[in-house]
Amino acid sequence: MSDCKIKITDLNLLFDKIHALKNINLNIYANEIFSIIGPANSGKSSLLRALNRLADLDGAIVQGKIELDGVNIKDIPVNELRRRVGLIFATPIVLPGTIYKNIVYGPKMHNNYSKKELDELVYFSLASAGLWEEVKDRLWDSASNLSGGQQQRLCIARTIALKPEVIMMDEPCSGLDPISTAKIENTMLALKDKFTFILVTNNTKQAARIGTRTAFFLSGELIEVASTEQLFTAPRDKRTNDYIIGRFG
Amino acid sequence: MKFRIGPRTSQIIAYIFLLVCTIFVIFILIFIIAFVFKNGFSSLTWEFLTQKTKEMGKEGGIFPSIIGTILVTLFAIVVATPLGLGSALYLTEYTRGGLVRRLISFGADCLAGVPSIIFGLFGFIFFVITLKLGWSIISGGLTLAVMILPTIIRTSEEAIKAVPKSYREISYSLGVGKIDTILKIVLPTAFPGILTGIILGIGRAVSETAAVIFTAGSSLNIPTSLFSSTRTLAVHFYILAREGISMPKAYGTAMVLIISILVINFIAYRLMHRFIARYY
Amino acid sequence: MKEKTAEKILLIISFSAIISLLLITIFIFIQGVPLIFKVGLKNFFSTHWAPTKGYFGILSMIVGSLLVTIGALIIGVPLSLACSIFLAEFAPPPAQKILKPIIELLAGIPSVVYGFIGIVILIPLIRNTLGGSGFSVLSASIILGIMILPTIVSISYDSLVAVPQSYREGSYALGATKWQTVLMVLFPSARSGIIAAIILGMGRAIGETMAVIMIAGNALKIPGSVLDPVRTITSTIALELGYSTGDHRAALFACGTILFIIIVLLNIIAIKVASRE
Numbered sequence: 001m002s003d004c005k006i007k008i009t010d011l012n013l014l015f016d017k018i019h020a021l022k023n024i025n026l027n028i029y030a031n032e033i034f035s036i037i038g039p040a041n042s043g044k045s046s047l048l049r050a051l052n053r054l055a056d057l058d059g060a061i062v063q064g065k066i067e068l069d070g071v072n073i074k075d076i077p078v079n080e081l082r083r084r085v086g087l088i089f090a091t092p093i094v095l096p097g098t099i100y101k102n103i104v105y106g107p108k109m110h111n112n113y114s115k116k117e118l119d120e121l122v123y124f125s126l127a128s129a130g131l132w133e134e135v136k137d138r139l140w141d142s143a144s145n146l147s148g149g150q151q152q153r154l155c156i157a158r159t160i161a162l163k164p165e166v167i168m169m170d171e172p173c174s175g176l177d178p179i180s181t182a183k184i185e186n187t188m189l190a191l192k193d194k195f196t197f198i199l200v201t202n203n204t205k206q207a208a209r210i211g212t213r214t215a216f217f218l219s220g221e222l223i224e225v226a227s228t229e230q231l232f233t234a235p236r237d238k239r240t241n242d243y244i245i246g247r248f249g
Numbered sequence: 250m251k252f253r254i255g256p257r258t259s260q261i262i263a264y265i266f267l268l269v270c271t272i273f274v275i276f277i278l279i280f281i282i283a284f285v286f287k288n289g290f291s292s293l294t295w296e297f298l299t300q301k302t303k304e305m306g307k308e309g310g311i312f313p314s315i316i317g318t319i320l321v322t323l324f325a326i327v328v329a330t331p332l333g334l335g336s337a338l339y340l341t342e343y344t345r346g347g348l349v350r351r352l353i354s355f356g357a358d359c360l361a362g363v364p365s366i367i368f369g370l371f372g373f374i375f376f377v378i379t380l381k382l383g384w385s386i387i388s389g390g391l392t393l394a395v396m397i398l399p400t401i402i403r404t405s406e407e408a409i410k411a412v413p414k415s416y417r418e419i420s421y422s423l424g425v426g427k428i429d430t431i432l433k434i435v436l437p438t439a440f441p442g443i444l445t446g447i448i449l450g451i452g453r454a455v456s457e458t459a460a461v462i463f464t465a466g467s468s469l470n471i472p473t474s475l476f477s478s479t480r481t482l483a484v485h486f487y488i489l490a491r492e493g494i495s496m497p498k499a500y501g502t503a504m505v506l507i508i509s510i511l512v513i514n515f516i517a518y519r520l521m522h523r524f525i526a527r528y529y
Numbered sequence: 530m531k532e533k534t535a536e537k538i539l540l541i542i543s544f545s546a547i548i549s550l551l552l553i554t555i556f557i558f559i560q561g562v563p564l565i566f567k568v569g570l571k572n573f574f575s576t577h578w579a580p581t582k583g584y585f586g587i588l589s590m591i592v593g594s595l596l597v598t599i600g601a602l603i604i605g606v607p608l609s610l611a612c613s614i615f616l617a618e619f620a621p622p623p624a625q626k627i628l629k630p631i632i633e634l635l636a637g638i639p640s641v642v643y644g645f646i647g648i649v650i651l652i653p654l655i656r657n658t659l660g661g662s663g664f665s666v667l668s669a670s671i672i673l674g675i676m677i678l679p680t681i682v683s684i685s686y687d688s689l690v691a692v693p694q695s696y697r698e699g700s701y702a703l704g705a706t707k708w709q710t711v712l713m714v715l716f717p718s719a720r721s722g723i724i725a726a727i728i729l730g731m732g733r734a735i736g737e738t739m740a741v742i743m744i745a746g747n748a749l750k751i752p753g754s755v756l757d758p759v760r761t762i763t764s765t766i767a768l769e770l771g772y773s774t775g776d777h778r779a780a781l782f783a784c785g786t787i788l789f790i791i792i793v794l795l796n797i798i799a800i801k802v803a804s805r806e
Contacts, residue, residue, distance in 0.1 A: 054422060059345070083424035093415045096438055105433070106423035155419075162423060260708035264619055270611035271620075274682075275628065277675055278635050281646055335542030343536055356547025362729070362796040363553065363789070364736025366763045370785045371553045373770065374560055395549045402546060428535050456639035459738045459767055487641045490648065491743060503642055510637045518630055 005030040005166060005196045006051065011064035013046050013055060013220075020046040020060070022220045028166075033188055033197040035211030035228065037204050039248060043220040044200040048168045051198070052085045053078050068166075083110055086159035090171040092151035094143035099135055102143045102154060103161050110162065121161050128194075129157035130187050149180025156187060160195075167191075168198040173206065185210050204244055208232050216240045282511075285503045292501025302469045306485065307495045311502055313471045317386070317479030320472060321465055322454045324390025325397060330447055332394075333401030337443075340402075341409045342431060361399035365459040368396050372464035384478040389465025396460055397450035404449060408442025408524070409435060441524035448517040455509055458483040482506050557789055560782035567776075573783065578749055578765070580777040587762065587784055589751045594735055594761040594788075596752065597745065600670025601677055601734040606727055608674070609681035616682070617689035618711055629686065636679035644743030647672045652744060661756035664746030669759065672740050677730035684729060688722025689715055725803035732795045736788070738763040762788050 006028040013021035021043045028034045036044050049055040050062055053073060066073045073081055083106070095102050103122045107113060113121065122139065126132040131153040135146070143154060152172060159167055169188075173181040188197050189210055201207050207214050208228060215225035216237070224237045235241045242248060254262075300310030336353060344350040372392030382388045412435050420430040436443075458481075466478030467488065480488070482502060489499040565573050568585045575586030612632060616625050647668055656663030692715050700710040716723070746758020747768065766781050766788075773781055 052422060054418065057418075057421065079424040079426050081424070082422055087422040089415070089419070089422075091415070093413070093419055095416060095419060095434065105420075106425060109423070109425045109429055109433075158423065256706045256709055260706045263708040263711075267611045267615035267619060270608050271615045271628065274608060274612050274635075274678055275631055278631060278638075281638060281642070284646065284650070285642065332542055332545040335539050336546060339536075339539040339543040343539060349540075352547060353543050356544075356550050358800065359793065359796060360546050360550050362732055362792060363550075364732075364738070364763065364792060366736065366738040366766050367553065367557065367785055367789055367792075370766065370770070370782060371556055374782070375552060375556050379556070395553075398546055398549065427532055452637055456637065458639065458641050459763075462767075463770060483639050483641055486639075486645070487739060487743075490641065490645045499645070503645060506639055507642065510639070511634075514630075514634055514637050 003030055004028070005069065006198075007065075007067040007070075009065040009067075011047075011050065011062070011066060013043070013050055014061040014063075015046075015058065020220055021050065024064070024222050026215065026222060026225065028196065028198060029213075030196050031193055032212035033192055033199055033210055035199040035201060035207035035214045036217060037201060037207050037214060037243070038217035038223075039243065040202070041219070042217040044217050045170050046220075047217075048087060048170050048198065048200060051166075051168060052082050052087050054082075054087065079110075083162045084164050085166040085168065086162060086164040088152070088155050088159060088167065088169045088172050090174050092148060092155050092175075094146070094151050094154055097143065098140045099143045099146070099154065100139040102158055106158060106162050125157040125161040126154075128160050128187070128191060129153045130183050130190075131157055147180075149176045149183065152176060152180065152184065153187070156184070160191075164195065166196045166198065168200075170200045171202055172199075174202070181206070204232075216243060218243070282507060285500060285507055288497075289500035289502075289504030292497045293504055297498075297501055298505070301471065302485075305469070305494055306489050306498055311482065311485060311498075311505065313469055314480050314482045314485040314502070315505070317465070317472055318455060318481040318483075320386050320475070321389045321393060321461065321479065321481055322451055324386055324475070325393035325454050326447060326451060328391060328394035329398050329401050329450060333398050333446070333450075334405050334443060336398075336402045337405035337409055338431065340406055342427070342435070357399045357402045360395070361403070363396075365396065365457060368392055368460040369463040371395075372460060377464055383476065384464065384466030384468070385476045386465060386472055386479055387475050389461050389479070389481070390475075392460050392464045393454045393457060396457065397453050400450045400453060401446045404446025405439070405443045408439040408446070411442060411524075412438045441520050445517045445521045445524065448513055448520065452510055452513040452517070455481075455506070455513065456483055457481075458487050462487070482509075554789070557782055557785050560779055561786035562783070564776060564779035564783045565786070568780075576751060580769070580773070580780050583776075585776075585780045585783070587765075587787065589749055590760055590762045590765050590784070591787070592751050593745075593759040594763070596666050596759060597669040597673055597741065597761060598731055598734040600666055600755070601673035602727065602731060604670055604674030605677045605681060605730060605734075609678050609726075609730070610685060610723070612678070613682045613686040613689060614711055617686050618707060618715070629683075632682050633679050635675070636683075640676065640737060640739040641743070643672050643676055644740035647740065647744035655756070659756055662746065662758065664744060664758045665756045666745070666752050666759045667755040669741050669745040669761075670755070672744055673734045673737055676737060676740060677733050680733050681726045681730040684726030685719070685723045688719040688726065691722070692718045721802050721805045725799045728795055728799040728802065732792050732799070735761075735795070736763065736792055738767050742767055 004027045008024055008026040011021055011024040038044055051066060055062060095105060100122055103125050104118050107121060126135060131150060134150060146154060173184055211228040213225060214228045214231045216223045218239055224235060224240045232244060297310045299312050302311060302313055303309035340350060340353055372388055376382045376388035376391050377384055416434050417430055420434050461481050462484045465481060467480045467484055468478035469480055472479045482505060486499060486502040486506060489495055489502060573585050574588050576589045577584040577586040616628055620628060651668050651671060652663035655668055696714050696718060697710055700714045741761050742764045747760045747764055748758035749760055752759045762784050766784050770781050
């Protein structure tokens with residue numbers, strides 16, 4: 001088993017009066033696609049936001065310990081943490097400006113790159129996200145002219161440009177057509193060896209397709225986690241089974 | 250037999266009445282502008298705009314006042330914009346509610362309601378007398394800066410709030426810090442709205458009389474330094490009109506004033522609409 | 530850390546508004562209040578204003594300010610409300626987009642220009658049709674009424690537009706006409722916003738200086754009729770500040786103090802009324 005990339009111990013997350021995550025204990029290993037399934041409001045997105053400390057901005061109270069490569073994330077400078085642990089949101093939002101600018105905005109803040117290095121970075125990121133062929137001639141066009149699926153892949157490229165270690169995806173394909181969805185899933189599979197993916201999805205079939213291991217969340221609790229094959233064929237908890245077969249959604 | 254007006258009829262009567270009122274109000278505006286233009290048009294010559302004022306305004310042009318107005322207004326903007334923008338940034342990016350926010354908003358709202366003569370009194374006793382700045386562009390500019398501060402705070406706040414929250418979240422997720430996010434994403438995006446506020450502030454400053462006459466004075470000389478006294482266009486117009494010095498010159502000055510205001514408002518209006526169209 | 534310093538700087542900057550407000554209050558009060566106590570309340574609130582001779586009675590000016598303000602409201606409020614109702618409910622949206630900025634443009638015209646128009650057009654008109662010198666409560670009320678139009682129209686328009694569409698639909702569903710809906714549903718719902726608008730308009734009228742100086746006549750007597758000249762608190766300050774010294778100047782600051790208190794009270798009432806929704 002590869003080493004433990006992220007170790008979550010006794011994590012509790014409280015928002016105002018809402019107990020969004022209850023006593024989560026979870027290990028995520030390097031170079032896997034870790035999928036998280038569960039109905040709405042089960043705490044899936046909150047978990048992602050706790051991992052890159054975006055939850056701090058929501059005014060949430062985070063108790064417990066989260067470690068990245070053995071270091072408590074509270075001890076890592078937050079900007080560095082967010083570079084290493086990237087987040088793709090459910091709705092693709094491109095920053096105002098050109099495609100090129102979208103990609104280089106983040107990296108420029110972390111490092112001094114030469115123009116040549118930036119160009120290479122843009123090529124590398126767009127190619128990894130499977131978008132290079134489609135936009136290589138219009139890098140200086142406004143990013144808002146892209147289709148929904150292209151914009152989401154641009155967001156993935158944007159994150160890859162930071163050379164992260166973990167890429168978290170929060171329901172990345174929720175508004176997209178099947179072709180774009182397939183492209184994004186293929187991207188994840190192709191990049192699995194370079195990054196660790198955490199995929200939150202409300203599409204159980206997607207988790208079944210590409211997840212290495214899968215976790216089931218319900219009402220803020222981690223009900224069950226196992227290899228994808230095992231979770232989907234022989235779940236140990238009845239609630240997991242009910243969710244998977246669609247008894248509730 | 251009682252005579253009853255049915256609801257349909259009352260509506261027609263009401264509609265006509267309201268329409269007439271609205272047309273009347275618009276007519277007033279157009280009338281004022283047209284009247285000033287008609288009478289001032291003949292005075293609007295190149296000499297009028299570029300010559301020094303002679304014989305207390307009876308002869309010559311309004312060049313000193315044009316310069317004075319520009320300088321005072323510029324000074325006011327240079328002082329008020331950082332203060333107003335900074336306040337607006339703090340209000341939107343750094344507070345969430347609570348005492349500090351309410352205090353700052355309260356200060357800005359109250360300041361907005363203070364009449365211009367009070368600003369004149371204050372500017373006079375504080376800048377001119379106490380701080381010994383005398384009747385000068387500085388005194389006038391500082392007084393006007395305090396006057397337009399609420400306008401800039403309000404419009405900047407609206408503009409910054411209009412920047413989608415998701416832009417900020419994305420920036421943070423990319424590991425970019427708060428200051429850089431504000432400088433590279435929030436401010437550039439909010440810029441047209443902020444600029445609108447600045448331009449509206451310019452409009453207010455240009456029209457102002459009571460606050461300026463007691464702080465910048467009424468000297469007819471071309472200002473030579475920031476400590477020179479100067480007579481702005483509005484003040485000059487007031488003196489010409491009230492003392493009955495020269496009707497044609499008064500109309501001419503009024504026309505320059507109104508044209509400036511129209512241009513300023515038009516620019517602000519167009520900017521605002523481009524901004525709203527982009528984000529709503 | 531860089532972030533913390535930036536936050537502190539912005540915090541200090543954002544107090545500039547309230548610090549300015551405090552400075553204004555302090556400096557005006559320091560100049561004005563001692564005088565009020567020096568000459569005594571009986572003197573200060575009498576009708577005899579002759580500051581170089583020791584008489585500091587501002588009552589006739591307070592009455593003057595009140596009269597022109599009430600006059601301005603009588604003329605301005607019905608017109609403003611008619612406009613805002615028309616714009617909000619009866620005008621088609623493209624017309625609204627054009628008309629509203631035009632009305633707001635009225636706010637951009639300098640007060641001295643309003644005063645000038647008053648002198649050149651309104652005063653002779655009143656003099657020739659109604660008598661008197663023309664410089665009167667009536668002329669001041671008319672011009673002030675026009676000047677406060679944009680304020681009241683803007684705010685009451687916003688209040689009307691803010692009424693939820695469901696209220697209107699509910700009313701139409703019951704068979705009411707648009708006008709009935711306005712009267713019976715929209716007006717009551719938007720009431721606090723409209724009242725706040727009127728109060729703010731009132732504040733503008735009381736605080737107006739330049740236009741009033743030019744057309745109100747500035748006589749120190751309490752006017753007997755609307756055709757008589759009148760002097761407001763603001764006019765006195767503006768007319769006499771230039772050449773005043775000593776107690777006279779302090780008395781003008783005392784006038785400013787009174788004016789300031791009135792305006793602040795009005796603003797607080799307006800804010801309270803507006804937030805009651």
